[in-house]
Amino acid sequence: MEGDCDRLPRDFFARPVLEVAPDLLGCHVSHAGVTVRLTEVEAYAGMVDPGSHAYRGPTPRTQVMFGPAGFLYVYFTYGNHWCANLVCGHDGTAEAVLLRGAEVVDGFDTVRERRGTARERDWCRGPGRLGQALALGSQQTGRDFCRPALGDPVDLVVSTRDRDVDAGRVRTGPRVGVSGPGGDAEQYPWRFWLEGEPTVSAYRPGVVRTRPKRG
DSSP, X not given: OOOGGGBOOHHHHSSOXXXXXXXXXXXXXXXXXXXXXXXXXXXXXXXXXXXSXXXXXXXXXXXXXXXXXXXXXXXXXTTTEEEEEEEESSTTSOEEEEEEEEEEEEOXXXXXXXXXXXXXXXXXXXXXXXXXXXXXXXXXXXXXXXXXXXXXXXXXXXXXXXXXXXXXXXXXXXXXTOOGGGGOTXXXXXXXXXXXXXXXXXXXXXXXXXXXXXX
Protein backbone atom coordinates (compact mmCIF):
# COMPACT_ATOMS: atom_id res chain seq x y z
CA MET A 1 0.00 0.00 0.00
CA GLU A 2 1.13 3.54 -0.71
CA GLY A 3 2.11 5.82 2.14
CA ASP A 4 0.74 9.28 2.76
CA CYS A 5 3.87 10.83 1.24
CA ASP A 6 2.56 9.74 -2.17
CA ARG A 7 -1.08 10.71 -1.57
CA LEU A 8 -2.37 13.27 -4.05
CA PRO A 9 -3.30 16.56 -2.32
CA ARG A 10 -6.64 18.31 -2.55
CA ASP A 11 -5.32 21.05 -4.83
CA PHE A 12 -4.56 18.37 -7.45
CA PHE A 13 -8.29 17.63 -7.63
CA ALA A 14 -9.46 21.24 -7.19
CA ARG A 15 -8.98 21.88 -10.90
CA PRO A 16 -11.22 21.55 -13.98
CA VAL A 17 -12.19 17.94 -14.56
CA LEU A 18 -10.68 17.90 -18.08
CA GLU A 19 -7.30 18.66 -16.53
CA VAL A 20 -7.58 16.18 -13.68
CA ALA A 21 -8.86 13.19 -15.68
CA PRO A 22 -5.87 12.62 -17.99
CA ASP A 23 -3.46 13.37 -15.14
CA LEU A 24 -4.92 10.43 -13.21
CA LEU A 25 -3.83 7.91 -15.85
CA GLY A 26 -1.00 5.86 -14.41
CA CYS A 27 -1.82 6.86 -10.83
CA HIS A 28 -2.46 4.24 -8.17
CA VAL A 29 -5.65 3.75 -6.17
CA SER A 30 -5.49 1.62 -3.01
CA HIS A 31 -8.32 0.32 -0.82
CA ALA A 32 -9.05 -2.75 1.29
CA GLY A 33 -5.80 -4.58 0.57
CA VAL A 34 -5.67 -3.94 -3.18
CA THR A 35 -3.78 -1.42 -5.32
CA VAL A 36 -4.55 -0.73 -8.98
CA ARG A 37 -2.93 1.43 -11.65
CA LEU A 38 -5.44 3.51 -13.61
CA THR A 39 -5.50 2.95 -17.37
CA GLU A 40 -8.90 4.43 -18.27
CA VAL A 41 -11.10 7.21 -16.84
CA GLU A 42 -14.03 9.41 -17.87
CA ALA A 43 -14.67 13.07 -17.07
CA TYR A 44 -18.08 14.43 -16.02
CA ALA A 45 -18.74 18.14 -15.62
CA GLY A 46 -21.84 18.46 -13.45
CA MET A 47 -24.67 20.80 -14.43
CA VAL A 48 -23.11 21.76 -17.78
CA ASP A 49 -22.79 18.11 -18.82
CA PRO A 50 -25.93 16.21 -19.94
CA GLY A 51 -24.12 12.92 -19.29
CA SER A 52 -23.56 13.67 -15.60
CA HIS A 53 -25.72 12.45 -12.72
CA ALA A 54 -25.54 16.03 -11.42
CA TYR A 55 -26.84 17.64 -14.61
CA ARG A 56 -30.21 18.60 -13.12
CA GLY A 57 -28.84 19.79 -9.80
CA PRO A 58 -28.14 18.20 -6.43
CA THR A 59 -30.07 15.25 -5.07
CA PRO A 60 -29.49 13.25 -1.87
CA ARG A 61 -27.46 10.78 -3.94
CA THR A 62 -25.29 13.33 -5.76
CA GLN A 63 -24.87 15.91 -2.98
CA VAL A 64 -21.26 14.85 -2.35
CA MET A 65 -20.38 15.89 -5.91
CA PHE A 66 -21.30 19.51 -5.12
CA GLY A 67 -18.99 19.72 -2.14
CA PRO A 68 -15.24 20.29 -2.14
CA ALA A 69 -12.87 18.25 -4.26
CA GLY A 70 -11.21 15.16 -2.83
CA PHE A 71 -14.25 13.10 -1.88
CA LEU A 72 -15.58 9.83 -3.29
CA TYR A 73 -18.93 9.43 -5.06
CA VAL A 74 -20.04 5.82 -5.46
CA TYR A 75 -23.24 4.83 -7.23
CA PHE A 76 -25.09 1.58 -7.92
CA THR A 77 -25.91 0.66 -11.50
CA TYR A 78 -27.45 -2.18 -13.52
CA GLY A 79 -28.59 -3.92 -10.36
CA ASN A 80 -25.23 -5.31 -9.24
CA HIS A 81 -22.35 -2.89 -9.86
CA TRP A 82 -20.78 -0.15 -7.73
CA CYS A 83 -18.94 2.53 -9.71
CA ALA A 84 -16.47 4.96 -8.12
CA ASN A 85 -15.91 8.63 -8.98
CA LEU A 86 -13.31 11.05 -7.64
CA VAL A 87 -14.87 14.48 -7.05
CA CYS A 88 -12.83 17.37 -8.45
CA GLY A 89 -13.27 20.99 -9.54
CA HIS A 90 -14.46 23.75 -7.23
CA ASP A 91 -17.35 23.80 -4.75
CA GLY A 92 -20.70 23.69 -6.50
CA THR A 93 -19.46 22.48 -9.91
CA ALA A 94 -20.16 18.77 -9.26
CA GLU A 95 -17.30 17.63 -11.47
CA ALA A 96 -15.99 14.10 -11.09
CA VAL A 97 -13.79 11.47 -12.72
CA LEU A 98 -15.20 7.96 -13.18
CA LEU A 99 -12.64 5.19 -12.63
CA ARG A 100 -13.25 2.96 -15.65
CA GLY A 101 -10.27 0.65 -16.09
CA ALA A 102 -7.15 -0.39 -14.19
CA GLU A 103 -4.35 -2.91 -13.83
CA VAL A 104 -3.95 -4.71 -10.50
CA VAL A 105 -0.45 -4.14 -9.08
CA ASP A 106 -0.89 -5.40 -5.50
CA GLY A 107 -3.33 -7.69 -3.70
CA PHE A 108 -3.63 -10.30 -6.47
CA ASP A 109 -4.98 -13.08 -4.24
CA THR A 110 -7.56 -10.74 -2.74
CA VAL A 111 -8.79 -9.63 -6.18
CA ARG A 112 -8.90 -13.23 -7.35
CA GLU A 113 -11.29 -14.03 -4.49
CA ARG A 114 -13.45 -10.97 -5.15
CA ARG A 115 -13.60 -11.39 -8.91
CA GLY A 116 -13.89 -15.17 -9.06
CA THR A 117 -12.82 -16.90 -12.26
CA ALA A 118 -12.43 -13.74 -14.36
CA ARG A 119 -9.25 -13.45 -16.41
CA GLU A 120 -6.63 -11.15 -14.91
CA ARG A 121 -6.99 -8.63 -17.73
CA ASP A 122 -10.72 -8.43 -16.93
CA TRP A 123 -10.39 -7.99 -13.18
CA CYS A 124 -10.75 -4.19 -13.42
CA ARG A 125 -11.81 -3.80 -17.05
CA GLY A 126 -14.90 -1.65 -16.60
CA PRO A 127 -16.07 0.54 -13.70
CA GLY A 128 -18.22 -2.10 -12.00
CA ARG A 129 -15.43 -4.67 -12.01
CA LEU A 130 -12.96 -2.07 -10.75
CA GLY A 131 -15.29 -1.15 -7.90
CA GLN A 132 -15.67 -4.81 -6.95
CA ALA A 133 -11.90 -5.40 -7.02
CA LEU A 134 -11.37 -2.47 -4.64
CA ALA A 135 -14.36 -3.45 -2.45
CA LEU A 136 -16.00 -0.05 -2.92
CA GLY A 137 -19.69 0.42 -2.16
CA SER A 138 -22.24 2.76 -0.61
CA GLN A 139 -20.31 2.96 2.68
CA GLN A 140 -17.42 4.65 0.88
CA THR A 141 -19.50 7.45 -0.65
CA GLY A 142 -18.44 10.73 0.91
CA ARG A 143 -15.03 9.45 2.02
CA ASP A 144 -12.25 12.02 1.97
CA PHE A 145 -9.41 10.37 0.04
CA CYS A 146 -7.05 13.34 0.39
CA ARG A 147 -6.28 12.65 4.03
CA PRO A 148 -6.00 9.50 6.17
CA ALA A 149 -9.21 8.03 7.52
CA LEU A 150 -8.61 8.39 11.26
CA GLY A 151 -9.58 5.30 13.19
CA ASP A 152 -10.39 3.35 10.02
CA PRO A 153 -7.74 0.80 9.01
CA VAL A 154 -9.31 0.42 5.55
CA ASP A 155 -8.06 3.63 3.98
CA LEU A 156 -8.56 4.94 0.46
CA VAL A 157 -5.45 6.39 -1.19
CA VAL A 158 -4.96 7.96 -4.62
CA SER A 159 -1.24 8.35 -5.27
CA THR A 160 1.42 9.06 -7.88
CA ARG A 161 3.75 6.30 -6.74
CA ASP A 162 5.73 4.83 -9.68
CA ARG A 163 3.69 6.88 -12.17
CA ASP A 164 5.44 6.86 -15.55
CA VAL A 165 3.13 7.76 -18.42
CA ASP A 166 4.13 8.57 -21.98
CA ALA A 167 1.86 11.45 -23.03
CA GLY A 168 1.95 10.07 -26.57
CA ARG A 169 -0.06 7.04 -25.41
CA VAL A 170 -2.97 9.04 -24.03
CA ARG A 171 -6.06 8.76 -26.20
CA THR A 172 -9.48 10.43 -26.01
CA GLY A 173 -12.91 9.54 -27.32
CA PRO A 174 -16.62 9.44 -26.49
CA ARG A 175 -17.72 8.09 -23.13
CA VAL A 176 -18.89 4.49 -22.94
CA GLY A 177 -22.62 3.81 -22.72
CA VAL A 178 -23.67 7.48 -22.52
CA SER A 179 -26.76 8.17 -24.60
CA GLY A 180 -28.32 11.43 -25.78
CA PRO A 181 -26.39 14.72 -26.04
CA GLY A 182 -23.82 13.60 -23.47
CA GLY A 183 -22.75 10.80 -25.78
CA ASP A 184 -21.89 13.15 -28.65
CA ALA A 185 -18.38 12.21 -29.75
CA GLU A 186 -17.48 15.69 -30.99
CA GLN A 187 -18.73 17.69 -28.01
CA TYR A 188 -17.82 15.20 -25.29
CA PRO A 189 -14.69 13.18 -26.18
CA TRP A 190 -14.19 12.89 -22.43
CA ARG A 191 -12.97 9.31 -22.06
CA PHE A 192 -9.21 9.10 -21.55
CA TRP A 193 -7.15 5.92 -21.79
CA LEU A 194 -3.65 4.60 -22.33
CA GLU A 195 -3.20 3.04 -25.75
CA GLY A 196 -2.08 -0.56 -25.75
CA GLU A 197 -3.31 -1.41 -22.24
CA PRO A 198 -5.30 -4.69 -22.15
CA THR A 199 -7.35 -3.47 -19.17
CA VAL A 200 -9.03 -0.68 -21.17
CA SER A 201 -12.71 -1.47 -21.78
CA ALA A 202 -14.24 -1.81 -25.22
CA TYR A 203 -16.23 1.17 -26.48
CA ARG A 204 -19.98 0.81 -26.84
CA PRO A 205 -22.38 3.67 -27.55
CA GLY A 206 -25.25 4.51 -25.28
CA VAL A 207 -28.71 3.13 -25.94
CA VAL A 208 -31.79 5.25 -25.33
CA ARG A 209 -34.18 3.13 -23.28
CA THR A 210 -37.89 3.69 -23.82
CA ARG A 211 -40.77 2.20 -21.89
CA PRO A 212 -42.98 -0.12 -23.92
CA LYS A 213 -46.38 1.25 -24.81
CA ARG A 214 -49.32 -0.36 -23.09
CA GLY A 215 -52.12 -1.60 -25.24
